[in-house]
Amino acid sequence: MAQETAQDARAAVLNGANWRLIGPFRGGRVVAVAGDPVHRQVFYFGSTGGGVWKTDDGGQSWTNVSDGYFKTASVGALAVAESDPNVLYAGMGETTIRGNVAHGDGVYGSTDGGQTWRHLGLANTQAIARVRVDPRDPNLVYVAAFGHVWGPNAERGVYRSRDGGQNWERVLFRDERSGAIDLSMDPHNPRILYAAFWEAGRTPWEMSSGGPGSGLFKSTDGGDTWTELTSKPGLPKGTIGKIGLAVSPTRSARVWALVEAEEGGLFRSDDGGEHWTKLSDDRELRQRAWYYSHVIADPQNPEAVWVPNVTNWRSTDGGKTFIAVPVPHGDNHDIWIDPHDPQRMIQGNDGGACVSFDGGQSWSSIYNQPTAEFYHVVTDNGTPYRVYGAQQDNSTLSVPSRSDAGAITFGECYPVGGGESGYIAVRPDDPNIVFAGSYGGLLTRYDHRTHQSRNIAPWPDNPMGYGAGDLKYRFQWTYPIIISPHDPNTLYVTSNHVHRSTDDGASFEVISPDLTRNDASKMGPSGGPITKDNTSVEYFGTIFAFAESP
Numbered sequence: 154m155a156q157e158t159a160q161d162a163r164a165a166v167l168n169g170a171n172w173r174l175i176g177p178f179r180g181g182r183v184v185a186v187a188g189d190p191v192h193r194q195v196f197y198f199g200s201t202g203g204g205v206w207k208t209d210d211g212g213q214s215w216t217n218v219s220d221g222y223f224k225t226a227s228v229g230a231l232a233v234a235e236s237d238p239n240v241l242y243a244g245m246g247e248t249t250i251r252g253n254v255a256h257g258d259g260v261y262g263s264t265d266g267g268q269t270w271r272h273l274g275l276a277n278t279q280a281i282a283r284v285r286v287d288p289r290d291p292n293l294v295y296v297a298a299f300g301h302v303w304g305p306n307a308e309r310g311v312y313r314s315r316d317g318g319q320n321w322e323r324v325l326f327r328d329e330r331s332g333a334i335d336l337s338m339d340p341h342n343p344r345i346l347y348a349a350f351w352e353a354g355r356t357p358w359e360m361s362s363g364g365p366g367s368g369l370f371k372s373t374d375g376g377d378t379w380t381e382l383t384s385k386p387g388l389p390k391g392t393i394g395k396i397g398l399a400v401s402p403t404r405s406a407r408v409w410a411l412v413e414a415e416e417g418g419l420f421r422s423d424d425g426g427e428h429w430t431k432l433s434d435d436r437e438l439r440q441r442a443w444y445y446s447h448v449i450a451d452p453q454n455p456e457a458v459w460v461p462n463v464t465n466w467r468s469t470d471g472g473k474t475f476i477a478v479p480v481p482h483g484d485n486h487d488i489w490i491d492p493h494d495p496q497r498m499i500q501g502n503d504g505g506a507c508v509s510f511d512g513g514q515s516w517s518s519i520y521n522q523p524t525a526e527f528y529h530v531v532t533d534n535g536t537p538y539r540v541y542g543a544q545q546d547n548s549t550l551s552v553p554s555r556s557d558a559g560a561i562t563f564g565e566c567y568p569v570g571g572g573e574s575g576y577i578a579v580r581p582d583d584p585n586i587v588f589a590g591s592y593g594g595l596l597t598r599y600d601h602r603t604h605q606s607r608n609i610a611p612w613p614d615n616p617m618g619y620g621a622g623d624l625k626y627r628f629q630w631t632y633p634i635i636i637s638p639h640d641p642n643t644l645y646v647t648s649n650h651v652h653r654s655t656d657d658g659a660s661f662e663v664i665s666p667d668l669t670r671n672d673a674s675k676m677g678p679s680g681g682p683i684t685k686d687n688t689s690v691e692y693f694g695t696i697f698a699f700a701e702s703p
Contacts, residue, residue, distance in 0.1 A: 175552055175554060175561050176523055176563065176566070177544075177550055177563055178521055178522065178523050179519065179520055179522070179523075179525050179547065179563065180482070180506065180520070180525065181200060181201065181503075181522070181525045182200070182201040182202070182249075182484075182503045182504075182545060182546065183198045183199065183201065183487070183501035183502060183505055184201060184228075184229060184247050184249050184486040184487055184501055185199035185228050185230050185231040185244075185247075185486075185487055186198045186231060186489045186499040187233045187241070188233065188489045188498070189233055189238045189266075190491060191238050192238065193211070193494075194208070194210050194211045195207065195208065195209055195238075195266075196208050196489075196499045196506075197231055197241065197267065198215075198499065198505075198506035198522075199231045200524040201228065201229075201249075201255065201526070202226050202255060203217065203524040204217055204219035204220060204228060205217070205218050205219040205231065205241075205243055206506070206524070207266075207267050208508070212506075212507060212508030212516075212517030212521075213517065213518075213521070215506075215521060218267035218270075219243070219261070219267070219270060222261065222271075223243075223245070224272075225245050225246070225255070225257045225258045227246050227247050227255035228244070228247070228257070229247040229248050229257060229280055229282060230242075230244035230281050230282060230297075232284040232286050233286075234291035235286070235288040235492065236289055236290065236291050237291040238266070239263075239265055239266050240264055242318070243260065243261045243270075243284070244257070244260055244281030244284045244296055245257025246278070246279045246280035246281055246299075247280065248280045248332075249445075250280070250299075250353065250355055250443060251444075251690070252355065252630065253528075254280075254302055256279040256280060256301075256302070257279055258272070258276045258279075259273065259275035259276040259277075259278055260273040260274060260275050264317075273314075273317075273318030274318065275296060275298065275312060278296075278298035278300060278308045278309065279300060279301050279302070279306070279308075280332070281299065282297045282298070282299050282334045282335060283296070283333075283334075283335055284297075285338045285346075287338075287343045288340050292314070292317040293313075294313070294314050294318060295311060295312065295336055295338070295346065296311070296312040296321075297332075297333035297334065297335060297336040298310060298311070299332035299334055300332040301354075302355050303356070305329035305354075306329055309327070309329065309331065309332035309333065310323050310324075310327065310332065310350075311325035311326075311333045311336065311346075312324065313375075324376035324377065324379075325370060325376065327366050328352075330364070330366055331352040331364070331366025332350065332351060333348055333349070334349050334350065334351035334396065335398045335446075335447070337399050337400045338400070339400050339402075340452075340492065341402070342405060343375070345372070345373050346371070346372045346375070347369070347370070347371050347400055347408060347426065348369075348371075348372075348379070348398075349367075349368070349370075349397070349398050350366060350368045350369075350396075351394065352366030352367045352394075353367075353395065357675075358676070358679070358693035359677070359679050360679050360686055360691055361680070361681060361682070362413065362442060362443040362681070362683065362684060363394030363395075363682050364392065365392075367392075367393040367395070367396065368381055368383040368396075369383045369396055369398070369426070370382060370383075371425070371426050382426045382427075385422075385428065385429060387428055387429030387430055387431065388410070388412065389414035389416040389417050389418075389420075389431075390414075391414060391415050392414065392415070393414050394413030394442055394443070394684065396411065396446065397410065397411035397445075397447040398410055398448060399448040399449055399450040401450045401451075402451075402452040403452070403453055403455045404423075406424050407423050408421065408422045408425065409421050409450065409458055409472055410422075411439060411446050411448050413443075413684060414683060415683060417439060417442075417683075418433050418439060419432045419433045419435075419448070419460065421471065421472055432472040432473050435475070437462060437463070437466070438462060438475065439462070440463060441462075441463070441684070442683070443680075443686065444484070445462045445485070445486065447487065448460055449461070449489075449490065451490060451495050452490055452491070452493075452495055453492075453495050455471070456468075456469055456470055457469050459478075459490075460475065461485030462485060463483055463485070465478045465479070465485045465500065466478070467513070481505075481516055481518070482502045482504025482507075482519055482546075483502065483504070484502055484546055485500065485501070486501050486502060486503075487500070487501040488500045488501075495512065496509075497509070497510050500516070503546035504519045504547065505519035505524065506519070506522065526545040527542035528543050528545065528574055528575065528631050529576050529631070531577050531578065532554075532579075533579040533581075534581050535584045539553055540553075540554055541569060541579060541589075542577065543571060543574060543575045543589065543590075545574070549572070549575065549577060550566050550567070551566060551568075551601075553566075569599045569606075570589040570597030571588075571590050571595065571596070572590070572591025572595055573591060574630050574631045575589050575591040575595070575634065576590050576632065576633055577589045577590075578635060580641050581638075581641050583641075585600055585601040585602050586599070586600055586601075586657070588609075590631075590632060592628075592631070592689045593616055593617060594610050594612055594614070594616065594626065594628035595610055596608070596609050596634065598658045607658075609654075609657075609658030611626070611648075611654075612628075612648070616628070616687075617688065618685075618687050619678075620676060620678035621676035621677075621689075621691070621692040621694060622673055622676035622677060626649065626650060626652075627648050627692050627694055628647075628648045628689065628692070629689060629692050629697060630688065630689045630690040632648065632696070632697075633645070633646065633647045633696065633697075633699040635701065637701050638703070642655050643655055644658060645699060645701070647695070647699045648695060649668065649669045649695055649696060650663045650665050650666070651664050651665040651696065652664070667694075669695060669696065672693070672694060675693040675694060676692075676693060676694055
């Protein structure tokens with residue numbers, strides 16, 4: 154009876170609580186951006202965890218316009234109809250298939266500039282790479298659906314709607330393990346379409362990119378029929394992986410393709426895909442192909458083309474050479490360029506979305522978007538308490554739960570060591586001492602009194618590039634870090650073993666055998682068959698969760 158009373162009391166407290174935003178106002182991953190071709194200050198971005206956002210002032214402030222309408226939050230593609238910018242389409246589920254990727258539920262549409270939305274179907278596609286709208290008809294829309302990340306499914310390929318998404322027909326399909334990953338339309342003749350297919354997928358212990366399902370296709374009749382271009386002269390032979398596509402808006406026969414292959418690179422055709430020339434095999438344009446591999450053509454200069462990757466690259470000689478164009482954050486995914494004014498653009502990266510009105514010489518801030526993605530969240534025992542988390546592709550942060558000044562500002566936040574993917578543990582008896590982790594088994598001890606952070610990793614060896622089977626201790630990308638609720642001097646971290654410290658991380662002892670199944674068949678190198686990608690995301694045979702008995 155006493156237990157039920159305590160549970161009722163807790164439930165009453167929780168039922169009376171209201172959610173409130175405490176920040177931080179620092180952008181999270183964005184893989185889909187679009188601009189209004191008529192209203193110069195209006196742009197949109199799709200967050201991979203927070204829906205669609207709109208600015209009416211050129212990126213100075215952003216407002217969420219999808220809350221209350223979307224059932225899922227991950228946006229993989231955005232498009233604004235050029236002939237009627239009130240018409241928007243959002244394809245849900247990102248196709249940058251990280252180990253922590255979130256799926257979507259099809260396509261949403263708006264006919265009032267994002268004020269209201271309705272679901273338009275294709276729910277089981279789960280991951281949508283591109284949405285393209287006929288520049289003359291806002292109701293003629295195409296969707297490149299990648300499909301399920303974690304297994305085969307039939308709802309993949311290129312879909313077409315002639316009535317604004319009320320009805321869909323699949324116009325191109327490859328197989329249940331290969332989905333459409335890019336789609337480019339000739340704006341002067343929208344019946345000409347180029348589509349790229351990608352055979353890829355994940356298991357908990359592996360990421361695979363490439364296979365016989367990958368390929369390049371062209372339609373000249375609006376998608377009714379398609380011709381495969383994958384084996385055309387000049388394109389690489391052998392296994393093909395991810396492909397990024399762009400047709401030049403100023404020279405219809407000019408097409409770029411960024412191809413993942415053993416002899417891959419950036420290729421260009423000047424005869425509509427019949428013949429191809431390799432322009433560059435620079436690894437900086439095609440590193441981690443599964444995460445990037447996009448090409449964006451300048452709408453007015455046939456020699457200008459962009460390739461976003463870790464760095465944001467631009468060429469002005471048709472793709473032969475590239476220079477880096479600085480942006481506020483690395484890991485770049487998408488660019489929209491105004492077809493009437495190429496100086497006006499919006500760019501999406503792992504730190505948010507930023508707007509430029511001078512061709513990329515300067516950009517708007519990413520510190521005005523509360524879309525940061527946190528792996529784990531904990532609080533300390535301070536009064537008022539602070540909230541701690543590790544932000545994807547950024548730092549850890551400590552954020553106040555309230556501010557004497559009223560609004561909580563980013564200036565009141567601070568990093569606490571560790572890195573983007575870690576657990577955080579705060580000493581219950583001293584909130585100035587924070588233990589924070591990251592991938593590679595990194596672990597730090599931070600003292601806020603001195604602002605000093607010290608590396609206390611239990612096994613100081615950087616495993617980047619190695620498969621799980623090569624390691625002595627297998628620390629997962631996001632491994633548990635726990636302070637004993639009974640003794641603030643006892644710290645636990647886990648690899649495939651349990652490690653314990655009783656001196657704030659100055660030393661560790663292994664207190665368990667290997668607690669995993671130690672299945673060597675699930676510990677090989679990840680990535681491939683073309684490009685390896687060993688970052689510890691796929692490390693299997695690890696202790697993924699840990700708690701001390703109450």
